[in-house]
Amino acid sequence: MSSTTLAPIEKPKPNRAMRRRARPKSGALTLLAQGEPMIWLTGGALVLSVAMILALLALVVFNAMGTFWPDRLVEITTVDGRKLLGEVTRSESYVPAASAFESLPEEHREQAQAAVGEDGEARRRLLRTGNYELTNEHFNWVSDYEIADESLPDWAIIFERRAWGRFYGTPKTLLVDGQPTAEAPEDVWAQFSEHLPEIQERFERANAIREHDLGRLNAREEDARLALTEARLHHGAESAEYAEANAHLTVLTAELTEERTEFATEIKELEDENNRYAVVVTTASGQEQTIPLSTVVLAYPANQLTWSQQLGVYFARWREFLFDMPREANTEGGVFPAIWGTVVMTLIMSLAVVPFGVLAALYLKEYAKAGPVVSAIRIAINNLAGVPSIVFGVFGLGFFCYIIGGFIDGGPKHVGIDPWPSGTWFVAVGFLAACGTGAFLLGVYNLSVRKAEMTPLRKVASWGAIALWIAAVALLVLVVMHLPHFNGFYEARTADGNPTFGKGALVWASLTLALLTLPVVIVATEEALSAVPNSMREGSYACGASKWQTIRRIVLPRAMPGIMTGMILAMARGAGEVAPLMLVGAVKVAPDLPLDTTFPFVHPDRSFLHLGFHIYDVGFQSPNSEAAIPLVYTTTLLLIGIVATLNAFAVLLRARLRRRFVVGQF
Amino acid sequence: MMTVKETTTTTDKPGIRQMTPPHSRITRTPLVGDAAASAASDQPVVPQRDGGLLEAIARGEHVGTETHAAIGQHAAVLEVEKFNLWYAAKQALFDIGMSIPEGKVTAMIGPSGCGKSTLLRCVNRMNDLIDTVRIGGDMRLSGDSIYSAGVDVIELRKRMGMVFQKPNPFPMSIYENVVYPLRIDGVRDRRLLDEVCEHSLRGAALWEEAKDRLHESALSLSGGQQQRLCIARAIASEPEVLLLDEPCSALDPIATGKIEDLITELKGEYSVLIVTHNMQQAARISDNTAFMYLGRLLEYGPTVDMFTNPHLPETEDYVTGRFG
Numbered sequence: 003m004s005s006t007t008l009a010p011i012e013k014p015k016p017n018r019a020m021r022r023r024a025r026p027k028s029g030a031l032t033l034l035a036q037g038e039p040m041i042w043l044t045g046g047a048l049v050l051s052v053a054m055i056l057a058l059l060a061l062v063v064f065n066a067m068g069t070f071w072p073d074r075l076v077e078i079t080t081v082d083g084r085k086l087l088g089e090v091t092r093s094e095s096y097v098p099a100a101s102a103f104e105s106l107p108e109e110h111r112e113q114a115q116a117a118v119g120e121d122g123e124a125r126r127r128l129l130r131t132g133n134y135e136l137t138n139e140h141f142n143w144v145s146d147y148e149i150a151d152e153s154l155p156d157w158a159i160i161f162e163r164r165a166w167g168r169f170y171g172t173p174k175t176l177l178v179d180g181q182p183t184a185e186a187p188e189d190v191w192a193q194f195s196e197h198l199p200e201i202q203e204r205f206e207r208a209n210a211i212r213e214h215d216l217g218r219l220n221a222r223e224e225d226a227r228l229a230l231t232e233a234r235l236h237h238g239a240e241s242a243e244y245a246e247a248n249a250h251l252t253v254l255t256a257e258l259t260e261e262r263t264e265f266a267t268e269i270k271e272l273e274d275e276n277n278r279y280a281v282v283v284t285t286a287s288g289q290e291q292t293i294p295l296s297t298v299v300l301a302y303p304a305n306q307l308t309w310s311q312q313l314g315v316y317f318a319r320w321r322e323f324l325f326d327m328p329r330e331a332n333t334e335g336g337v338f339p340a341i342w343g344t345v346v347m348t349l350i351m352s353l354a355v356v357p358f359g360v361l362a363a364l365y366l367k368e369y370a371k372a373g374p375v376v377s378a379i380r381i382a383i384n385n386l387a388g389v390p391s392i393v394f395g396v397f398g399l400g401f402f403c404y405i406i407g408g409f410i411d412g413g414p415k416h417v418g419i420d421p422w423p424s425g426t427w428f429v430a431v432g433f434l435a436a437c438g439t440g441a442f443l444l445g446v447y448n449l450s451v452r453k454a455e456m457t458p459l460r461k462v463a464s465w466g467a468i469a470l471w472i473a474a475v476a477l478l479v480l481v482v483m484h485l486p487h488f489n490g491f492y493e494a495r496t497a498d499g500n501p502t503f504g505k506g507a508l509v510w511a512s513l514t515l516a517l518l519t520l521p522v523v524i525v526a527t528e529e530a531l532s533a534v535p536n537s538m539r540e541g542s543y544a545c546g547a548s549k550w551q552t553i554r555r556i557v558l559p560r561a562m563p564g565i566m567t568g569m570i571l572a573m574a575r576g577a578g579e580v581a582p583l584m585l586v587g588a589v590k591v592a593p594d595l596p597l598d599t600t601f602p603f604v605h606p607d608r609s610f611l612h613l614g615f616h617i618y619d620v621g622f623q624s625p626n627s628e629a630a631i632p633l634v635y636t637t638t639l640l641l642i643g644i645v646a647t648l649n650a651f652a653v654l655l656r657a658r659l660r661r662r663f664v665v666g667q668f
Numbered sequence: 669m670m671t672v673k674e675t676t677t678t679t680d681k682p683g684i685r686q687m688t689p690p691h692s693r694i695t696r697t698p699l700v701g702d703a704a705a706s707a708a709s710d711q712p713v714v715p716q717r718d719g720g721l722l723e724a725i726a727r728g729e730h731v732g733t734e735t736h737a738a739i740g741q742h743a744a745v746l747e748v749e750k751f752n753l754w755y756a757a758k759q760a761l762f763d764i765g766m767s768i769p770e771g772k773v774t775a776m777i778g779p780s781g782c783g784k785s786t787l788l789r790c791v792n793r794m795n796d797l798i799d800t801v802r803i804g805g806d807m808r809l810s811g812d813s814i815y816s817a818g819v820d821v822i823e824l825r826k827r828m829g830m831v832f833q834k835p836n837p838f839p840m841s842i843y844e845n846v847v848y849p850l851r852i853d854g855v856r857d858r859r860l861l862d863e864v865c866e867h868s869l870r871g872a873a874l875w876e877e878a879k880d881r882l883h884e885s886a887l888s889l890s891g892g893q894q895q896r897l898c899i900a901r902a903i904a905s906e907p908e909v910l911l912l913d914e915p916c917s918a919l920d921p922i923a924t925g926k927i928e929d930l931i932t933e934l935k936g937e938y939s940v941l942i943v944t945h946n947m948q949q950a951a952r953i954s955d956n957t958a959f960m961y962l963g964r965l966l967e968y969g970p971t972v973d974m975f976t977n978p979h980l981p982e983t984e985d986y987v988t989g990r991f992g
Contacts, residue, residue: 543794546826
């Protein structure tokens with residue numbers, strides 16, 4: 003092809019130097035360019051935020067770790083002759099009013115004023131003095147200037163009791179059957195320590211009988227009573243069934259009374275044995291108080307403890323805190339039910355929210371065609387994440403507890419819906435079946451039709467399918483709502499005024515939080531799905547895989563670590579949420595755990611304790627708030643610990659999945 | 669830039685500029701015209717020939733295909749008939765007609781944006797995934813229509829294998845990658861799976877390197893090995909035609925050489941349709957070559973003839989590197 007004439011290659015060379023702009027020479031610009039002050043600004047912001055988080059953690063940890071440390075017992079004699087024995091909980095500086103000195107005896111007044119110093123500031127300490135039934139006070143402020151004498155008495159002992167809080171004093175005698183058996187404090191203490199373990203063991207045994215054996219009997223009686231109510235509701239109070247149930251109940255009651263008496267005797271024996279022992283304690287002010295040994299949880303001579311013994315007391319208190327039930331309006335004892343409730347609720351929540359959110363995100367990302375509707379839905383989901391959580395609580399209470407729960411408890415009539423007559427209902431079911439079938443058939447007709455092949459008929463069919471689906475879902479709701487001859491699964495209990503699901507319950511709390519955390523899961527899953535390269539999907543389609551096979555075998559495994567991230571975020575958010583829980587099931591006192599050894603083991607209808615709510619309750623609702631403040635920090639630390647533990651498990655799981663599906667060995 | 673304006677005005681078709689892909693370098697170069705403008709725009713030089721095919725295409729005229737007589741002598745595994753394709757309003761393929769002979773390697777060459785990949789992806793209907801695509805005409809795989817209504821796309825794709833530009837092994841073990849086409853068919857027979865795995869890996873010349881690490885992640889392989897794994901996956905279902913979309917463009921020369929050897933070995937057992945940018949590659953491995961330009965199939969014939977004695981001057985200009 004030599005004849006081809008090519009265009010000659012000639013490049014006119016423009017004068018580049020001439021076209022260049024003059025560079026501005028300014029001092030400020032040079033500083034910005036060379037000194038990089040933005041490094042300091044951005045780095046400073048980061049350091050500040052990290053420091054704030056660390057400070058928060060340090061505050062909580064520092065306060066929480068000290069809560070259970072056994073302090074020394076200080077005996078203070080004031081100049082006006084008062085004697086106080088207690089633990090120093092904190093100290094502060096203050097300016098005493100001039101009138102404060104006037105109450106002091108004449109001879110000490112000047113000395114006290116001199117002790118205060120130039121600036122008029124004095125130090126005062128808060129002494130936990132306990133002995134509430136004698137003094138009506140748990141705490142006392144003592145200013146340094148009014149102290150005449152301060153000592154650490156050897157035989158000052160702290161008694162932690164099941165009721166009335168702590169008692170501080172010196173043991174005087176030990177009474178067995180009302181007879182003193184020891185006089186010197188060391189002998190009293192030796193005998194006390196010898197008897198206490200067996201007394202506590204008997205106490206536990208009596209408690210176990212009360213809880214398990216008597217509880218079992220009560221449950222049987224409750225069942226019989228419910229059967230009676232049921233007979234009355236179904237057959238009327240005149241019927242033979244009612245009479246039979248009534249007779250059964252009478253027989254059972256007699257039988258149970260007998261058994262109860264047996265258990266009561268057993269309990270009484272144990273308690274009588276326990277009540278033989280008591281210790282007489284002299285307080286600092288010289289009053290004597292008899293303390294039955296069965297009321298003592300823990301006692302120790304605070305000023306004689308060696309370092310290792312202090313550690314022993316410290317860990318014993320931690321163990322009690324973690325594994326025991328709360329006492330004294332939650333200000334004493336443990337938080338085991340709250341730990342349990344928090345963990346179980348978070349797990350049920352995750353089980354509900356993850357599959358639901360992942361399916362929704364799959365539809366949005368993989369199936370839905372981009373358009374205004376999908377965009378609107380996506381914006382709505384993002385906004386849902388910003389709704390105040392208490393709003394979800396109100397929704398949970400109104401919808402889950404009252405409507406769904408009420409329906410489960412007592413059927414349509416109980417929630418104010420008139421059931422349809424059977425005829426109408428069956429016609430509606432017929433319509434439902436027709437709509438469902440129609441929607442299904444129309445959907446199948448348009449399945450995997452490309453947009454280009456859309457004829458007007460197919461368009462009508464696709465809109466028809468959507469309309470029929472909506473109609474079918476609406477009909478389904480109506481049909482269930484108006485179910486005739488359905489009076490709930492807990493008819494008898496509801497009739498007795500005992501709602502089962504129609505109140506705050508573990509399951510409703512979990513579902514409410516699932517709803518609350520749904521946007522988090524959807525958004526995280528969508529992002530994870532977007533991160534799966536399209537070449538993977540194409541490769542799978544090219545192998546002849548269907549859409550669902552591609553999603554299940556390629557897309558989902560690959561996106562799984564990202565989905566797990568969403569779950570972690572949801573769990574962290576859900577476990578720490580308090581406000582909605584106050585409406586839908588978290589309570590101050592729950593007698594039974596939601597998970598126990600009686601059938602069906604998981605009791606989703608029960609109320610539960612939650613650590614977040616517990617913090618609020620202990621800190622702000624307790625009568626003895628000064629004693630509760632350290633517990634607030636400890637419970638907070640525990641909540642942080644639980645959220646961190648749950649997250650750590652999820653992170654480990656994610657790391658395993660990532661190794662498996664993204665890169666590396668199997 | 670005056671010349672461009674002149675060119676478009678002389679075509680008498682106002683829509684012509686939308687019809688051509690915007691990323692094509694050709695469209696930005698004046699096809700006819702003065703040397704100074706052509707040189708100033710820093711673009712490769714295009715042969716200037718009054719009344720040539722390229723100018724006719726620029727005017728939007730219908731251009732036929734120059735098919736060599738030798739093509740019709742073999743039985744065809746895939747036939748393309750009057751195939752047209754639009755991305756929304758923009759036409760990307762114009763009246764393509766060609767037949768791919770059985771057991772041969774057919775290469776498609778042409779400048780970027782000429783529609784080779786689009787045509788290849790139409791064979792197994794991968795373009796169905798794009799909503800805006802409309803097609804006209806039909807293709808036939810061993811006599812069965814690909815585009816008539818009621819064709820099961822899933823079943824259709826199982827009869828073909830496809831390898832993409834970038835290696836795309838799935839995030840699973842090497843073994844699972846190879847037997848993936850069988851897995852989705854629900855095959856659980858361990859013996860059959862093992863057999864297919866070994867056969868395919870041997871077919872893809874990867875067996876020796878991978879046999880001791882079959883259950884390691886496929887992502888631990890090197891790029892060239894990954895691409896051979898993708899070929900193994902594509903031949904695991906014993907496809908009637910193997911579609912290769914620039915399989916070597918993301919690989920280094922050594923890996924490219926291995927893939928080329930492999931394609932030569934696959935010849936005879938499989939019918940291969942390969943898109944390539946590399947004309948030496950097309951010359952080395954293919955039996956037949958198709959030259960495409962701006963959505964048209966200009967010339968189609970045996971590779972030897974296409975490279976040494978093409979019928980069209982435009983083909984010669986392209987294979988000798990005068991434009992493109």
